[in-house]
Amino acid sequence: MSQVLTIDGKDLAFDSGDTLFDVAQAQGIYIPHLCHHPDYPPQGNCKLCTVDVDGQSKCACTTQAETGMSVQTDSTTLTEYRRALTELLFSEGNHHCPGCERSGNCQLQATAYAQGMTYSSFKLLNPQRQIDASHPSVLLDRDRCILCGLCVRASAQEGKHIFTIAGRGSDSTLAVNSDSGLLADTNLSAEDRATQVCPVGALMVKQQGFRIPIGQRIYDQGTIDDLGNRRPQYHSPKSKTARIAGDSDD
Amino acid sequence: MDHVQLAKGLLLADPWTIPPDPQQAPDQAAEYNQQVTRFCTDLCNLHNQNPNQLLQILIRIQYRFGWVPYAAQSILSNDLKIAIGEIRAVIAFYSFLSSEFQGRYRILLSSNITDYMLGLDNVITACQTHLKLSPGTVREDFKCSLELTSCTGLCDQGPAGLINGYPIKHLDEHRICELAQLVDAGTPFNQWPEEWFEIDCGIKQSGTLLNTHIQPGNAISKWLDKEPETFLEEMKQSGLRGRGGAGFNTYEKLWAACRNASGDQHYVVCNADEGEPGTFKDRVLLQNHFQQVIEGMTLAAWVVGAKQGFVYLRAEYAFLLDQLNQQLERYRQKGWLGKAIGGCLDFDIQIHMGAGAYVCGEESALIESLEGKRGIPRVRPPFPVECGYLQQPTLVNNVETFACVTAIAMAGAEQFAQCGTVKSSGSKIHSISGDCSRPGVYEWPWGISIREVLHQCGGENAAAVQIGGPAGILLPKSQFDRTLAFEDLPTGGSLMVFGNHRSPIDIVSNFAQFFAHESCGFCAPCRVGCRQMQHFCQQLQDRQIGSSDLESMKTLIPLMTQLSHCGLGKTAPLAIQALFEHWPELIKEAETTTDGLSFDLQKAVADTIAATELQP
Numbered sequence: 001m002s003q004v005l006t007i008d009g010k011d012l013a014f015d016s017g018d019t020l021f022d023v024a025q026a027q028g029i030y031i032p033h034l035c036h037h038p039d040y041p042p043q044g045n046c047k048l049c050t051v052d053v054d055g056q057s058k059c060a061c062t063t064q065a066e067t068g069m070s071v072q073t074d075s076t077t078l079t080e081y082r083r084a085l086t087e088l089l090f091s092e093g094n095h096h097c098p099g100c101e102r103s104g105n106c107q108l109q110a111t112a113y114a115q116g117m118t119y120s121s122f123k124l125l126n127p128q129r130q131i132d133a134s135h136p137s138v139l140l141d142r143d144r145c146i147l148c149g150l151c152v153r154a155s156a157q158e159g160k161h162i163f164t165i166a167g168r169g170s171d172s173t174l175a176v177n178s179d180s181g182l183l184a185d186t187n188l189s190a191e192d193r194a195t196q197v198c199p200v201g202a203l204m205v206k207q208q209g210f211r212i213p214i215g216q217r218i219y220d221q222g223t224i225d226d227l228g229n230r231r232p233q234y235h236s237p238k239s240k241t242a243r244i245a246g247d248s249d250d
Numbered sequence: 251m252d253h254v255q256l257a258k259g260l261l262l263a264d265p266w267t268i269p270p271d272p273q274q275a276p277d278q279a280a281e282y283n284q285q286v287t288r289f290c291t292d293l294c295n296l297h298n299q300n301p302n303q304l305l306q307i308l309i310r311i312q313y314r315f316g317w318v319p320y321a322a323q324s325i326l327s328n329d330l331k332i333a334i335g336e337i338r339a340v341i342a343f344y345s346f347l348s349s350e351f352q353g354r355y356r357i358l359l360s361s362n363i364t365d366y367m368l369g370l371d372n373v374i375t376a377c378q379t380h381l382k383l384s385p386g387t388v389r390e391d392f393k394c395s396l397e398l399t400s401c402t403g404l405c406d407q408g409p410a411g412l413i414n415g416y417p418i419k420h421l422d423e424h425r426i427c428e429l430a431q432l433v434d435a436g437t438p439f440n441q442w443p444e445e446w447f448e449i450d451c452g453i454k455q456s457g458t459l460l461n462t463h464i465q466p467g468n469a470i471s472k473w474l475d476k477e478p479e480t481f482l483e484e485m486k487q488s489g490l491r492g493r494g495g496a497g498f499n500t501y502e503k504l505w506a507a508c509r510n511a512s513g514d515q516h517y518v519v520c521n522a523d524e525g526e527p528g529t530f531k532d533r534v535l536l537q538n539h540f541q542q543v544i545e546g547m548t549l550a551a552w553v554v555g556a557k558q559g560f561v562y563l564r565a566e567y568a569f570l571l572d573q574l575n576q577q578l579e580r581y582r583q584k585g586w587l588g589k590a591i592g593g594c595l596d597f598d599i600q601i602h603m604g605a606g607a608y609v610c611g612e613e614s615a616l617i618e619s620l621e622g623k624r625g626i627p628r629v630r631p632p633f634p635v636e637c638g639y640l641q642q643p644t645l646v647n648n649v650e651t652f653a654c655v656t657a658i659a660m661a662g663a664e665q666f667a668q669c670g671t672v673k674s675s676g677s678k679i680h681s682i683s684g685d686c687s688r689p690g691v692y693e694w695p696w697g698i699s700i701r702e703v704l705h706q707c708g709g710e711n712a713a714a715v716q717i718g719g720p721a722g723i724l725l726p727k728s729q730f731d732r733t734l735a736f737e738d739l740p741t742g743g744s745l746m747v748f749g750n751h752r753s754p755i756d757i758v759s760n761f762a763q764f765f766a767h768e769s770c771g772f773c774a775p776c777r778v779g780c781r782q783m784q785h786f787c788q789q790l791q792d793r794q795i796g797s798s799d800l801e802s803m804k805t806l807i808p809l810m811t812q813l814s815h816c817g818l819g820k821t822a823p824l825a826i827q828a829l830f831e832h833w834p835e836l837i838k839e840a841e842t843t844t845d846g847l848s849f850d851l852q853k854a855v856a857d858t859i860a861a862t863e864l865q866p
Contacts, residue, residue, distance in 0.1 A: 044629055045773045047813045057812040062629045081813060084805045088778040121802040122778075123785045147771070165771075166339035168607065168624070170781045172771035177335030179324075 005069040020060040020071055021049060030228045031073050032082055032114070034089075034107055034199050035148035036061040040157065043149055046089070048082055048111065083115040091122040092170065094129070094143035095200075101209050102201030104217030105232040108146060109200075110224035125170070132176065134184035137206050138195050145174045145202035155194035162186045162194060174202065196234055205234040260313055260571050260603070261415040264438035268316045271351035274392055286321045289314060294329035301330045302640075304340060304622035308347055309565070309603050313415060317351045343624040343770075345399060345606030346565045355394040355433045358412040359385070359421070362401035362527040363760040364683045364746055365408040369422060373409050376423040380430035394433050400608055400764055401527035402566045405683035405746070406452045406690050414439070415568045418446050449569075451534045452690035455706065457677040458669070459535070459653050460693045462542060462660065467586045469545040469659040470552075474592035478553045482506065485553075487663035489675040490655070494521055494611070494648035495718055495742030496817075497674075500655075504645055508554040508635040511643035516556040518547050519639065519646045520599075521616060523564045525608040526719030527764060528744035531679040532649040534691045536563075536570055539653055540577050544587070544599065546652030549659055551597040554645050559599040562616050565606045574601055608768035612816050613646040614638075615770065626772045627816035650679055650743070669695035674735040678743065682707045684715075685749035700730040700739075709747040714754065714832075719744040720761035721821035724754070724828035754833045755840070758825045759787035765822040776819025779810045783826055793840045800837070804830075 002013040007024055014023045019042060024031050035046035044062035051060045052072040060073070072078070089108060097103050129142035147165060151174070155162040162183075166175035178185035188195065190205045198204075214220070218232045262268065272279035293310055297303035304326065311322050318341050327334040341347045359365070359373060377383050377396055388395040404410035407419035413429075416439060425446070432442055439447075453460055473481050485501040492498045508516060520543060524532040535543060547559045563571065578599055581587040589596050602620055604610050610619045614628035617639050638644025647655075654676060658666045667675035674696035680703070683689045687708030694703075704712050717723045717734070718741040725732070725739070732738050748757060766784040771777045786803050789795050807823040807830075814820045830837065852859075859865065 042629075044815065047773055047775050047815070050813050059629075059815075064631075080805060081809045084802070084809050085774060085813070087802075088782065088806075089774055091782065092774075092778045121798055122782050122806075125778075125781060125785075146774070147777070161333055164333070164335045164339045165624075166335070167342035167771065168344075169766065169769040169771040170777055171342070172777065175335050175339055177333040179334060181335070181338070 003065070003067040005065055005067060005071060007071045008073055014065045018065045020051060020053070020058070020063045020065055020069075023065050024060065024071075024073060028228070029073060030225055031060050032111055032224075033061060034111065034146060035150065037150055037154075037197055039193075040150065040153040040197075043153070046085070046146070046148055048085055050078065050081065052078065079115065082111075083117050084121075086112050086115055086117050087120040087122055089146050090117075091120045091124050092127070093145065094126060100144065100201050101204060102144070104214050104220045106201055106219070107199035107224065107231075110219035113219070114223045114225045127170070129173065132183050134182040135186075135188060135206075136184070137190040138183060138188055139204045139206055140174070140176070140183055141202055141204065142174055144200045146200055147172055147174065148199060150197045150199065151194045151203055154197045155188075155192065158192055158194060160187060160192070160194065162188050190234070197231075199231075208234065260310065260568055262313060263440050265354040265414055266436055266438065268314070268354050271317070271319075271392060273351070282319075283321045286315065286319050287325055290322045290325040291329065294326065299329055299331075301332050302620070302622045304330060304332060304337065305344070305605055305619060306603060306622070308337075308341060308344075309605050312347050312605075315351075316354060316356065317348050320349075323349075340622070340624055343607065344565075344604075347605050351388070351392060353388050353392050353395040354436075356414055357381075357383070357394060357396045358399040358402070359396070360400070360402040360404065360408060360410045360412075361398040361760075361763075362405055362408070363757055364405040364528060365401075365410060366756075366760065367684060367752070368408045370409040372423055373421045373426060376426035380427045381433065393436075399566075399606070400525065400768060401529075403524055403530040403533050403564075404449065405528050405530060405681065407450060408683075412566060415565075416447055417449055417566075417569055419449065420446075447569075449533075449537070451538055453534060453538075454682075454688055454690040455692040455694065457693035457695065458657050458661070458666070459539065459542070459650070459677060459679060460691070462539070462657065464541050464545065464656065464660070466541060466581050466584045467545075467592075469542070469656045470548050470586060471592060473549060473659055474552065474594055478509075481549060481659070482509065482553050484658060484663045485655070488654075488658045488666045489663075489673075490651070490658065490666070491674065491736055492648060493650035493654065493678065493742065495526065495721075495740065497736045497740050500647065500651060504635055504647065505550065505553055507633075508643050508645040511636045513642040515558070515640070515642045516551075516554050517639045517642060517644040518551045518554065518556045518559040519613075519616065519620070519644055520547055520559070520561040520649055520652055521611065521613065521646055522561050522567065522649050523604050523611040523616060524567070524649070525564060525611045525768075526721060526742055526744050527761075528681060528683055528716065528719050528746045529742060530681040530683075531691050531743045533567055533570070535649050535653055535679070536567065536574060540574055541581075542653040542656040543649055544578065544581055545659070546647075546655035547599060548587070548591065548595070548597055549655055550645055550647065550652070552595050554643070556645070557596050557598070559597060560620060560639075561599060561601045562604060562610070562620060563601050564604045564610075568603060571601060571603070607770070608764075609770040609816070609818050612818065615816070616646065617644060624770070626770050627818075648742075671697040671733075671735045671737065673737045678734065678741070680734075680741070680743050680745050682709075682745045682747065684747035685709060685712060685752070686747045694734075696735045697733050699733050700725065703734070703745065704730065704747065707747070711749050712747045713750045713752065714748045714757075716744070716746040716748070716757070716825075717741050719746075720764055720825055721817065722824070724757070724825050724832070726832040753836075754829055755787070755790050755836055758829050759784075759791055761825045762787040762822075765818070769818060769822070773813075773815035773819060775810050775813045776815065776822065779806055779814070779819065780822055782806060783823060786826070790837065790840045794842050795837065795840045796842055800841075
């Protein structure tokens, strides 16, 4: 007998082991998220996918679905929290959208637009972070990193274990697993999922800047709410057919 | 190297046995690296190349060399099969580990609000004058370094600190001046004045737990010939609730659940990571009543079916390590730990050191740390009772909870529950500090009123008290008739008293600083929220609050409470919330007249003015 819960008033069947995020996604219900990707084990660090489960706030990507749960994916309060969370993420790093190559393909930017965020009401913390430009085809710009850990998980799944999160609190950084601590001394490639999965502009493939003009990028064509989990794909500089396409990987 | 020697004596008596960083003595680099290699290889052998032992190994290296040298990182990476980046990630997580040489004398000053109230500012100034050291720096001659650290658990004897792991109390300018001379002369610690390091238990009021002194086996022997179910029933009858702060029913949420959980192994863990600022009662229990803790753990192991126990000891209490190990050894020799205890139980206890991270008091972060990783709280469920250390069912209880177990085993549930309240049975040990004439450790039955507490500790002039540490409740005078009990004011045992002359803004700012320093950084609400709270408090102190700042703080407080991954982020905004609730006039006073401008223009352009001599 299949199990049933309610999401936004709809009765939905699910399988054992499904998370709330899985159930919603299967039905095409979009829950805002940045640190989650269905191909990787959920972590629940961005907390954007927080939903209301029987009056309690729960992280959709890490909460197991249970029969009888009543889930609300949206409410005035949740919208307010999500906008504030996005503002917090902007305040924490150095995000200069107008000059960023990822603009239009960036999930953080798209999330901010979708929530009607116009500025950060929190103090911009202007951290000093190290850029790693040592790798021939991938740039690591920590200014834009939101510590979602997707590259860490993707790289682990690829068997390369190139990235890790180091340190504590607001001093946490995305660190590279090489003797020198530099990307150049790893076997990362532009085609790696670890490179491709970055939801922001922290990991970018070099030598293809502005190949797709701003205005024609994925989130220029619709809001992230509508596009759901479609993600851009970036090709290696060597690839002749380089083209950024909407990738309906999930 | 002698392995037995390696296994004990974490703290060095003579800092001059720490070799100089090869950067200062390049000609000795080869010899230095050899020494590091030998030490690390031996350590890895001693720990059977077990990657779960990474943290334990790193701590020993830190104390031995004053940092974790690069050479050591590579050897550990090789021997333990852990990527070097992961090793660095762990080093950077824990406050007591460092990847830069910290000098031969590493001085840490406890920065709890109570330390400031006792004159920490003067101590810092004295360090600048006499030691030529500012917080966060290593002296140019690499002889010593100075850092501020979170509460070291000596709030009744502050301002306090740690020097190479040794606790040092009652710091003042005079003491720093003498200390500077000893540091400059390179004097080993055993030639320093002994009384500086003598840590008083400061017991002012004893009850069931603190009056009890048992001999090895006293509590265990009463029960081992019965069935574990009988003792489980006794636990149920006692109504015991966890003493660490959360107050879960120990029988139901933990013991029964862990006993019923299936796994290859079960583990029992004593949470001695007493990190909540203002708490020092567990230190006293470890110093004076460790037998009760051992026997409580053993009984727990017997009930849940564990063979291995751990005491997770906070780094600040490293000075207790030898003494605790000796007691465990005594128990082993007498047959009350190890194989066939009472003829029927195999159980042993190992002490695992923390390395300076408040978040490791959270049980799942503690377990991560036990496994040698960064202390990031896990997603729950599954809870540790089902899936804990090495994914096996793990029972985690506070030091005092285990002491209570022994009390129940000795006197019976009925006797235990005779004092206290309906929902909070038994007695509770409190650490009292701040503006009172008799700070120290007090044991009272649950249900005592704040007014009575203040009367007994000489804090009648209090204007506010902080209950349960910065993560707890800031209570104004108008509510002093409330009682310490799970049904009213729950507490893990920290009670800080604030007189009329203290500024609630300063108190809350100190807490905000603490949380910003201790947030593990895993989840966005807490990682960024704590920094924003810290900034807000700075604005409060500078009286630079704009109306939009108030708005964003009013969103941030419930956001952190609701969305944070663990208790740290959920409780971090409580003190600011209390400020909004009980002292709104102070916030009003801090609002700027220039609406919308939440910064001081003169201050912001001060550097430019100084450089150009132009006025804006």
